[in-house]
Amino acid sequence: MTSEPTGGRPAGGLAVEARGLSVRGPRGWVFRDVDLKVPAGGLAAVAGVAGSGRTSLLLTLGGRMKPASGTVLLDGRRRGLGEARRRAALGVVPGVNELDPALTVREHVSEALDLREGLLGRWRGREARIRRALERVDLGVAPRTLAADLTPEETRLLGAALALVGEPGLLLLDDVDEGLPFERQRELWRRLRALADSGVTIVAACHDAAPAEGLAQVVRLSESREEALR
Template identity: 45%
Template structure:
């Protein structure tokens, strides 16, 4: 019974105090402070270019912060980045672990299950008979697909549907299912509401809330936080007056989305440097990613 309990999803508390990350072009984010209990939905809200994705990657141990402190599941960052990566998982993050458009849905799921078994399995698990291991992999896949709300039978060719033929919402569900195969304590999802209709956005937030209800802590980058989420608001840094001058630090708030006013002021969009894709891990901050963290993130795709 003890072994089964250890495998159950259980959220990781996330605490940040003056957390900041600086790259060659200035601060991606700075002075981020908040506390999230296990099983909390944390919405990282802000315009493209405001350091949202960098904050997501830093809190999951994929980028190394330069100032302040943070803890995930009691593990301090940046000192325990590798340990934090082991208890967290990423949904699709453009430029880090994108889905392969040539792969089918079933191929992605099977590959992730094999990687999970190879890198996270105990010695005892590795010695089990191939038939037993295959059954366990199928069970993990079925569990993750169900939790992500991905209906394989509703896809054009079922599990044989290529990623390039998926709608945006289906691709997002697939990326979440892949992350859930590892039964993480912390799930991080980038560009949560990008290019989605209002109805589809509602579906996604309902899905993420269901995951927090089961115990998993969720970090989600979005343009507008949903009601009831713990809201972390980042703002794009102002452009420096001279090439040598550092960029102004990003402003951060940690109010609940239900109580916070919607919309942002003129200063929110001044100096935004992100692209139209909504991803803000530009060259100025990707240089801060450690080699170990980058290798780990690429390993999640199995094609590093």
């Protein structure tokens, strides 16, 4: 399986490459022999049906899951899992780092800043940094909005904002098209393209890559574990 490049991008972010990457679980291969190469500042759409290993691929690229075989290169070098985790960040991934529905958008961003800056950071222009975090991903909701009241698109953008607080070189986003009609998917991919252009590499998983055409390079995963074994 190979990626489909869409042309050069400006420098920035962390270049990521996978060569023959495979993950095997208790019930067989989760995904197998995945190749991709995303330049620094690039945007890639990883497309596949449920069960094709999209989420597991993101976790593997980000050092959260150990591959059974193959290689992940970050900026042209193999990295340990710990270093990969420090240099890559996850958006919202169900079952891994979901939003707390009882917290507001502001509270989520403030907690992310606490983890990066410590409690003393609360007294040095915290509100301005919260605004910048939301503006960076073009999330135009009131900071007092509860996470439970966010649309699927807004949830994904808030997840991206929280991940970017740590200034990672690689941003990994899961199920970005879940629950969105085609035109809203297309608009979300436009936002992600602009975000990548601002200086971060993005790999985003989706069901259908059609709305990302012309905006992202596409990696298509096998539709089933049985197909991946062929």
